[in-house]
Amino acid sequence: MNLYLDLFCTFARIGGLTFGGGYAMLPILEKEVVENKGWCSEEDLTDYYAIGQCTPGVIAVNTATFVGEKKAGKPGGIVATLGVVAPSLVIITVIAAFLRNFADNPYVIHAFSGIRVAVTVLVLNTVIKLLKSNVLKKGLPTLILFCLVLAASFFLGISSIALVVAAMIWGLFFGLAIHKKEVSA
């Protein structure tokens, strides 16, 4: 299949299967983009997700642009982004035009309650995977950083942008210090 068409269709599928925020997209992205297509690595996805939180715009869109760009340059980034928004355009237009009471329908409410449980489980699996590759194998300073950011975000509600910038400075400090040690040893 033509690469651009493949990008568009794959991201349309991902957009159509994203229930909730950008985080809900991660398990699907992992399956489609990392496992099935091999367009980027899991580390790449984590990077895109973090950068997507501090660049303007919707995270799902930012991630789609990143992956598309990596695979097929600037046109790839644009095609993947159009793919990820296509299902919303169709579904929302139909609902806005014909199903004004959609969100009040008891079946819809129950179905989404169940979907949210499934999303929680899928995100749990993603977090376990990411913990193994990005945190547990990387030594004590990394583990400490993980715990600090988790606590600051969940308990103190500090903004993601502030935390990402702080983590980059931390990484710069520790990363270069470790590198210097290796060079002098």
Add this chain to the structure above:
Amino acid sequence: MILLRLFFEFFKTGLFAIGGGLATLPFLREMSETTGWFTQTELLDMVAVSESTPGPIGVNMATYVGFTTAGIPGAVIATLGLITPSVIIVLIVAGFLKRFKDSKVVAAVFGGLRPASTALIAAVLLSLVVMNFWNQTLFDAQGLFAALKWKHLLLAGVIFAGTKVFKKWHPAIFLLAGAAAGIVFSL
């Protein structure tokens, strides 16, 4: 020239709303006041629909507002307006990253970024857990046992086991199973 105005308003939202779909909400509230395209009550309905349909919430909101304001062309223009700034910025950042991917400084920065990103996702997970399995009102009134949503927890256990046994299955199958269980057991 409502289409041009729609594009511009959503371009602004896409440029300044940082950190996920619901970050667009304050901008949309302001838009409702300054343009009169939709009321605050309509906006709440749009949030409800955007949260209970597939697709990124911010994109759903833009499509909904655009459609309400100017029909199908409005839906398309508003959505394009929302995504244009972030596409431009991400393409610039991606180009920058490619150019400096071998730099030690960039590698060190990512060494801090990855665990932090993992922690942010883990924090989202914790809030999902609280939202889906915990009832604070019942906890205040009747204590721990009543506060836990047992049906939801049981479903989560079954789905988790399913993802471990059927590792090759597409995640969408588990979402579908969740939806079916939600309807059958009135979650």
